[in-house]
Amino acid sequence: KNEVEQSPQNLTAQEGEFITINCSYSVGISALHWLQQHPGGGIVSLFMLSSGKKKHGRLIATINIQEKHSSLHITASHPRDSAVYICAAYNTDKLIFGTGTRLQVFP
Amino acid sequence: EAGVVQSPRYKIIEKKQPVAFWCNPISGHNTLYWYRQNLGQGPELLIRYENEEAVDDSQLPKDRFSAERLKGVDSTLKIQPAELGDSAVYLCASQSYNEQFFGPGTRLTVL
Numbered sequence: 001k002n003e004v005e006q007s008p009q010n011l012t013a014q015e016g017e018f019i020t021i022n023c024s025y026s027v028g029i030s031a032l033h034w035l036q037q038h039p040g041g042g043i044v045s046l047f048m049l050s051s052g053k054k055k056h057g058r059l060i061a062t063i064n065i066q067e068k069h070s071s072l073h074i075t076a077s078h079p080r081d082s083a084v085y086i087c088a089a090y091n092t093d094k095l096i097f098g099t100g101t102r103l104q105v106f107p
Numbered sequence: 108e109a110g111v112v113q114s115p116r117y118k119i120i121e122k123k124q125p126v127a128f129w130c131n132p133i134s135g136h137n138t139l140y141w142y143r144q145n146l147g148q149g150p151e152l153l154i155r156y157e158n159e160e161a162v163d164d165s166q167l168p169k170d171r172f173s174a175e176r177l178k179g180v181d182s183t184l185k186i187q188p189a190e191l192g193d194s195a196v197y198l199c200a201s202q203s204y205n206e207q208f209f210g211p212g213t214r215l216t217v218l
Contacts, residue, residue: 030205031205031206033206033207035209040214041211042198042209042210042211042212043150043198043200043209043212044209045206045207045208045209048205048206086149088149090205093138093155093162093163094140094152094155094163095140095150095152095207097149097150097151098149099147099148099149100147100148100149
């Protein structure tokens with residue numbers, strides 16, 4: 001069992017749909033990261049959070065420390081949101097990565 | 108401010124050949140990471156540096172992989188000799204206040 005698990009592994013959506021990606025972790029963390037990776041591209045940090053909720057544009061990230069669970073929401077999804085979204089837990093000076101959720105948004 | 112710079116972006120070599128990757132972290136970031144990312148998987152840590160010291164290299168296959176960070180700034184990762192299974196994207200990241208910033212990666216193909 002991975003220390004950081006994401007669901008779903010693959011997700012398709014129509015443009016405009018509300019999207020949720022879930023992340024559960026089993027280790028103690030000081031922070032949790034949501035990362036975005038476009039095909040052939042590097043990794044971009046979307047959020048780093050240790051409690052509560054953060055919002056940036058159409059993206060919202062929440063974390064429940066007691067339940068060891070985080071979610072990434074995308075409102076009004078757009079084809080340019082198509083990418084792999086990776087959850088990563090920051091534990092004792094290193095990131096433990098989930099395997100990612102591949103999102104495809106169709107026009 | 109420039110981000111993490113890596114070169115080359117792509118490298119194709121034959122097995123048993125050596126290969127080297129270079130990383131220039133964000134200025135002022137003392138912590139540097141090298142990761143390997145296989146297709147369809149998340150990145151796996153190879154080595155972590157604090158300044159010029161390798162503080163976690165437990166996942167680095169030391170029989171063929173080596174890394175250095177002279178003067179605590181730029182870093183190089185070397186594979187000698189490369190094997191078919193080394194084909195992957197090699198990512199460098201630097202860190203500030205628990206947040207990591209990733210470079211574009213080097214996509215290595217070993218034929």
